[in-house]
Amino acid sequence: MARGSNLSRLGDFNQVVVLDAIRRAPAGISRVELVAETGLTAQTVSNIVRRLIHEEFVAETGRVKPTTRGKPRMQLRVRASARYAVGVHVDPATLTYVLIDLEGRVRQYVRRHTPDVGRPDQVVAAIAAEVERLIDAAGVDRGAILGLGVAAPGPIDIDEGVLIKPPQLAGWERVRLRADLHRATGLHVLMDKDVTAAATGERWALGGARHHFVFCYLGSGVGAGVVMDDVVLRGASNNIGEIGNIIVDPSAPDIGIGPAGSLASTCMPQALVVHAQRRGLITDEVSRSDFVALDDAFTRLCERAYAGEAECLRLLDEASAGLAAGLAVLVNALDVDRVVLGGPIWSRISSHVLAVLPDAIRPRVNARSTLAVEGSAVGEHVAAQGAAALILDHYLSPHPTVLVVE
Amino acid sequence: MARGSNLSRLGDFNQVVVLDAIRRAPAGISRVELVAETGLTAQTVSNIVRRLIHEEFVAETGRVKPTTRGKPRMQLRVRASARYAVGVHVDPATLTYVLIDLEGRVRQYVRRHTPDVGRPDQVVAAIAAEVERLIDAAGVDRGAILGLGVAAPGPIDIDEGVLIKPPQLAGWERVRLRADLHRATGLHVLMDKDVTAAATGERWALGGARHHFVFCYLGSGVGAGVVMDDVVLRGASNNIGEIGNIIVDPSAPDIGIGPAGSLASTCMPQALVVHAQRRGLITDEVSRSDFVALDDAFTRLCERAYAGEAECLRLLDEASAGLAAGLAVLVNALDVDRVVLGGPIWSRISSHVLAVLPDAIRPRVNARSTLAVEGSAVGEHVAAQGAAALILDHYLSPHPTVLVVE
Numbered sequence: 135m136a137r138g139s140n141l142s143r144l145g146d147f148n149q150v151v152v153l154d155a156i157r158r159a160p161a162g163i164s165r166v167e168l169v170a171e172t173g174l175t176a177q178t179v180s181n182i183v184r185r186l187i188h189e190e191f192v193a194e195t196g197r198v199k200p201t202t203r204g205k206p207r208m209q210l211r212v213r214a215s216a217r218y219a220v221g222v223h224v225d226p227a228t229l230t231y232v233l234i235d236l237e238g239r240v241r242q243y244v245r246r247h248t249p250d251v252g253r254p255d256q257v258v259a260a261i262a263a264e265v266e267r268l269i270d271a272a273g274v275d276r277g278a279i280l281g282l283g284v285a286a287p288g289p290i291d292i293d294e295g296v297l298i299k300p301p302q303l304a305g306w307e308r309v310r311l312r313a314d315l316h317r318a319t320g321l322h323v324l325m326d327k328d329v330t331a332a333a334t335g336e337r338w339a340l341g342g343a344r345h346h347f348v349f350c351y352l353g354s355g356v357g358a359g360v361v362m363d364d365v366v367l368r369g370a371s372n373n374i375g376e377i378g379n380i381i382v383d384p385s386a387p388d389i390g391i392g393p394a395g396s397l398a399s400t401c402m403p404q405a406l407v408v409h410a411q412r413r414g415l416i417t418d419e420v421s422r423s424d425f426v427a428l429d430d431a432f433t434r435l436c437e438r439a440y441a442g443e444a445e446c447l448r449l450l451d452e453a454s455a456g457l458a459a460g461l462a463v464l465v466n467a468l469d470v471d472r473v474v475l476g477g478p479i480w481s482r483i484s485s486h487v488l489a490v491l492p493d494a495i496r497p498r499v500n501a502r503s504t505l506a507v508e509g510s511a512v513g514e515h516v517a518a519q520g521a522a523a524l525i526l527d528h529y530l531s532p533h534p535t536v537l538v539v540e
Numbered sequence: 541m542a543r544g545s546n547l548s549r550l551g552d553f554n555q556v557v558v559l560d561a562i563r564r565a566p567a568g569i570s571r572v573e574l575v576a577e578t579g580l581t582a583q584t585v586s587n588i589v590r591r592l593i594h595e596e597f598v599a600e601t602g603r604v605k606p607t608t609r610g611k612p613r614m615q616l617r618v619r620a621s622a623r624y625a626v627g628v629h630v631d632p633a634t635l636t637y638v639l640i641d642l643e644g645r646v647r648q649y650v651r652r653h654t655p656d657v658g659r660p661d662q663v664v665a666a667i668a669a670e671v672e673r674l675i676d677a678a679g680v681d682r683g684a685i686l687g688l689g690v691a692a693p694g695p696i697d698i699d700e701g702v703l704i705k706p707p708q709l710a711g712w713e714r715v716r717l718r719a720d721l722h723r724a725t726g727l728h729v730l731m732d733k734d735v736t737a738a739a740t741g742e743r744w745a746l747g748g749a750r751h752h753f754v755f756c757y758l759g760s761g762v763g764a765g766v767v768m769d770d771v772v773l774r775g776a777s778n779n780i781g782e783i784g785n786i787i788v789d790p791s792a793p794d795i796g797i798g799p800a801g802s803l804a805s806t807c808m809p810q811a812l813v814v815h816a817q818r819r820g821l822i823t824d825e826v827s828r829s830d831f832v833a834l835d836d837a838f839t840r841l842c843e844r845a846y847a848g849e850a851e852c853l854r855l856l857d858e859a860s861a862g863l864a865a866g867l868a869v870l871v872n873a874l875d876v877d878r879v880v881l882g883g884p885i886w887s888r889i890s891s892h893v894l895a896v897l898p899d900a901i902r903p904r905v906n907a908r909s910t911l912a913v914e915g916s917a918v919g920e921h922v923a924a925q926g927a928a929a930l931i932l933d934h935y936l937s938p939h940p941t942v943l944v945v946e
Contacts, residue, residue, distance in 0.1 A: 289906065346776035358873060362775070367768050369875020370752035376872035376906045384790030384801055395790055466782035467764060467870065469775020500695065500782045 148174055152182045153191060153212070154531050160237065162195055162209030183210060191216045191236075212236050217278050217529075220265055220321070221522025223285040223328060223515070224311075226251050226302045226354040227403075227429035228478045230518045231264055233272050236530075238338055238523060242272045243515055247426050254309045262318035280529045281322035283521030285331035286311060287355060292372040295325050302354050304423050324524050328477075328517050329375035332510075333359025333366050335520030336474055339511045347472035348464045349510075350457065351375070351517070352479045354425050356401050358464060378402070382459035383452075400456030403432035403479055406449050410435055415445055429479075436482040450483060454490045461491075462498035465505060476510030477517065484509050554580060558588045559597060559618070560937050566643065568601055568615030589616060597622045597642075618642050623684050623935075626671055626727070627928030629691040629734060629921070630717075632657050632708045632760040632831035633809075634884045637670055638924045639678050644744055644932065648678045649921055653832045660715045668724035686935045687728035689927030691737035692717060693761060698778040701731050708760050710829050730930050734883075734923050735781035738916075739765025739772050741926030742880055745917045753878035754870045755916075756863065757781070757923070758885045760831050762807050764870060784808070788865035789858075797828075806862030809838035809885055812855050816841055821851055835885075842888040856889060860896045867897075868904035871911060882916030883923070890915050 155171045156163055163171070168179045186192040193213050197206035214235040223230040226248055233242035246264060250256040269276060287300040295312025297303070316323045326334070333349040336359075349359035358375040360367040367374055378398030385395065389412065391405045392398030399405050407428055410416040415438075420431050439446035461473050473495070475487065492507040499505055510516045561577045562569055569577070574585045592598040599619050603612035620641040629636040632654060639648035652670060656662040675682060693706040701718025703709070722729045732740070739755040742765075755765035764781040766773040773780055784804030791801065795818065797811045798804030805811050813834055816822040821844075826837050845852035867879050879901070881893065898913040905911055916922045 360874075362768070362773050365771075367874070369768070370877040371875055373906075374873070374875040376875070377869075379872060379904070379906075380869055381787040381790055384787055463783075463786055463869065464873065466785060467780070467873070468766075468773070469777055469780040469782070471776040498785070500779075500785075 148172075148178060149182050149185065150530065152179060153186060156186075156192055156210050157212050157236070157530060160211070162198065162211045164198070164200075164207035164209055166200075166207055168210070189216075214239060215274075215278075217280050217526075218272070218274050219280050219283060219522040219525035220268060221283045221285065221331075221515075221518040221520070221525070222261055222265065223331065223478075223517040223521060224248070224257070224261070224287070225328070225478045226287070226300075226425035228353070229257075229261065229264065230478065230515050231268050232515050232518045232522055233268050233274070234519065234522045234526070236526065238519075238526065240515070240519065241274075242268045243518075244268065245514070247429075251303060251425055252305045252423070254306055254311070254314070258311070258314045258318050261315060265319055265321070279321060281324060281525040282315060282319055283331070283518075283524045284311060284315060284323060284325045285328045285517040285521040286325060287353075288327045288329070288357070288373045288376065289371070290325060290327050290373065292325060295323070302425065322525075324521070324528055326521060326524055327357075327368075327373060327375065328353065329357040329359040330366060330368055330372070331359075331520035331524065332476060332517040333361050333520065334523055335512050335516040335518075336476070336510055337361050337364070337366055338519065338523050339516075345472065346468075346470040347474055348461065348468065348470050349516075350461060350473060350475045350477075352401065352475060352477040352483070354403065354429070354478070356397055356460075360464075360468065360470075362468070362470070377460060377464065380460045380463050382456040397456055397460040401453045401460070404428045406435060406453060407431045409449055409452070410446070413445060415449075432479065433482060439486065447486070450486045451490065453483070454487045455494055457487065458491055458494035458498060462495050465495070465499045471504055472506040472508070474508055474510055476512065476514070478514060480509060481514055554578075554584060555588050555591065556936065558585060559592060562592075562598055562616050563618050563642070563936060566617070568604065568617045570604070570606075570613035570615060572606075572613055574616070595622075620645060621680075621684075623686050623932075624678070624680050625686050625689060625928040625931035626674060627689045627691065627737075627921075627924040627926070627931070628667055628671065629737065629884075629923040629927060630654070630663070630667075630693070631734070631884045632693070632706075633835035634759070635663075635667065635670065636884065636921050636924045637674050638921050638928055639674050639680070640925065640928045640932070642932065642936075644925075644929060646921070646925065647680075648674045649924075650674065651920070653835075657709060657831055658711045658829075660709075660712055660717070660720070664717070664720045664724050667721060671725055671727070685727060687730060687931040688721060688725055689737070689924075689930045690717060690721060690729060690731045691734045691923040691927040692731060693759075694733045694735070694763070694779045694782065695777070696731060696733050696779065698731060701729070708831065728931075730927070730934055732927060732930055733763075733774075733779060733781070734759065735763040735765040736772060736774055736778070737765075737926035737930065738882060738923040739767050739926065740929055741918050741922040741924075742882070742916055743767050743770070743772055744926065744929050745922075751878065752874075752876040753880055754867065754874065754876050755922075756867060756879060756881045756883075758807065758881060758883040758889075760809065760835070760884070762803055762866075766870075766874065766876075768874070768876070783866060783870065786866045786869050788862040803862055803866040807859045807866070810834045812841060812859060813837045815855055815858070816852070819851060821855075838885065839888060845892065853892070856892045857896065859889070860893045861900055863893065864897055864900035864904060868901050871901070871905045877910055878912040878914070880914055880916055882918065882920070884920060886915060887920055 195209045199206045214237040221232045229246045231244045249260045289298040297309045299307050312323045312325045329351045351357040358377045380397045383395040388394035389408050601615045605612045620643040627638045635652045637650045655666045695704040703715045705713045718729045718731045735757045757763045764783045786803045789801040794800035795814045
């Protein structure tokens with residue numbers, strides 16, 4: 135693993151340590167505090183700060199009187215617009231893009247239907263073109279883009295930058311997405327599993343405290359990211375979070391999507407479309423491999439549910455009950471005190487699910503006095519945000535959590 | 541949390557750092573290497589080592605020629621017999637005790653039926669008496685015992701040292717086991733959940749490598765400890781590993797133990813006894829709250845299975861199938877590459893379960909090229925060993941993972 139392989143672009147290790155300490159103090163930090171924080175000498179900190187200011191990574195933002203006695207100290211903050219990162223989240227139905235600045239704020243955000251999902255080369259070309267438009271639209275110098283983070287459905291091989299064989303991407307087998315996107319965009323590319331990127335994005339947004347949560351990812355598939363004691367867990371092969379096969383309704387019939395009564399067969403959009411077809415709520419044919427068409431059919435089902443159609447609403451109730459049973463398994467097994475839901479389909483079902491899920495899940499969780507159940511604080515671009523955050527982390531942290539770079 | 545509150549017993553923080561570095565080098569370590577390892581000055585290391593030798597924590601074990609050039613260096617090792625820790629594992633049917641030395645080696649090991657499990661005071665008295673016998677039998681000076689680690693069924697409140705209301709310990713409600721055992725033994729007492737202690741014990745024994753594994757704990761209950769990236773996970777309230785409610789057989793009838801078709805209703809000894817009764821294999825009455833009687837009935841069932849009685853063997857097959865389904869849920873959700881089984885009932889079923897479980901679990905786990913399925917490397921005292929290891933960790937590590945001490 136080429137950890138920190140490109141630190142040299144930003145200078146030496148100590149420089150990265152100082153920049154990271156400044157980044158982590160959004161309210162500003164003084165040179166004296168940096169000395170305390172980093173363990174470097176005052177002279178080293180002073181030299182590095184001069185260089186960071188010269189290179190426009192950092193700006194002085196005025197003097198602040200310290201809480202203890204002493205003269206006012208000049209505060210330092212990162213210049214949010216010094217560097218940027220792009221994130222893209224690849225879902226079989228939806229491509230979600232963000233461009234974030236050095237402080238992690240979203241500068242650009244766009245969603246597109248995934249084009250011709252059976253052809254990886256078409257998807258790569260579409261991503262490259264959209265990333266180009268995103269950078270143009272942001273009016274950002276291309277040299278200020280640190281790289282492109284990609285959140286993709288598992289299983290993935292992070293060392294090779296390969297999508298192994300995502301069950302929902304028919305025809306995608308060992309696609310070298312990282313290398314292909316690097317060639318197509320000219321950018322440095324990092325890859326991560328969608329659920330892990332989503333957990334990373336959510337952790338980024340939550341701030342403070344020692345968090346323990348499960349991020350329930352709802353897109354064309356269902357998965358889970360896990361944060362324990364503030365650490366985003368990845369698993370032995372970086373493929374944490376395969377929860378679709380958990381049995382949530384033992385009496386449910388087999389509909390040909392995952393095992394009978396599984397979370398996948400209860401909550402995935404294509405499963406809800408099949409349930410609707412079996413009950414005569416949808417009479418159109420919808421190909422099970424056309425994820426965009428499935429996504430559209432699912433959107434119409436949700437609209438009908440919210441318009442008051444009882445049978446459609448029942449589908450959402452059943453999906454919520456399934457989620458309650460599946461998430462209870464994870465809460466009990468992992469002892470998290472928070473469940474966060476999000477992902478590409480989340481906004482279409484959130485108001486109904488959040489109205490029923492907390493009461494449905496609590497009786498199922500052992501011995502928990504508190505359990506927060508909430509929608510993502512980031513929103514539908516959470517996995518794209520997390521993927522972009524990985525780029526910042528990789529280039530700007532002394533101890534990046536991930537990954538290999540092309 | 542009073543982390544490291546008793547470090548002063550062993551001297552200052554640097555002394556603990558040096559001792560820990562020596563402890564982690566079972567083959568021996570030189571003063572020069574200690575300087576490199578700890579970041580302390582040669583003079584500080586030299587002073588601390590002199591003190592540790594004087595206090596008989598550490599011994600010089602002879603000179604070894606370094607691999608690079610230079611003169612032979614005196615090796616230092618901990619004196620295994622300088623201090624000891626006792627561990628007890630409280631299961632409704634069985635009490636398991638170990639006494640380990642400073643290197644973690646078991647010096648004494650004993651198992652007892654749990655007496656009169658409905659009366660916490662009786663259990664506490666029995667533990668105190670047995671701990672006394674254990675120390676006597678080891679011929680160890682009481683002053684050399686660092687403390688008593690307790691592994692107990694959850695849910696527990698680690699901050700208060702309380703067993704909240706373990707479902708299998710009828711009549712135990714908010715029992716202050718830590719304080720009670722401290723009073724009864726005069727020893728410092730730490731408490732941990734059984735599954736976490738078991739994972740700690742197993743991690744201790746595995747050595748080397750970055751481990752990701754689930755420890756499937758099989759006692760009067762079924763639970764799971766989790767080690768991810770070499771860290772023993774604990775959960776938001778230290779109650780990780782409640783897996784009994786996972787549905788593993790959707791078509792199974794309700795037998796009044798856990799939800800119908802759950803892991804608990806398939807694998808727990810009392811569940812197997814009930815299944816056997818329902819099929820006429822056992823005609824005796826066995827009270828569902830008498831865990832010792834249930835344990836004995838379960839032992840006889842296992843003996844009959846191994847003697848070739850087909851219907852009894854089928855019970856073990858069904859339990860193995862349930863374990864495969866339940867563990868597959870955890871392997872998929874957490875992306876571990878190893879499953880370890882152990883706990884108080886493990887030795888009675890291990891040869892049969894290990895013969896069928898690996899083949900039963902592999903088709904159920906997504907996208908895993910390798911998955912090790914194995915019995916505990918420690919054995920039935922793994923949770924007691926882990927509880928005792930917590931004591932060593934608490935008193936001898938600069939950054940103890942746990943806990944509060946009485």
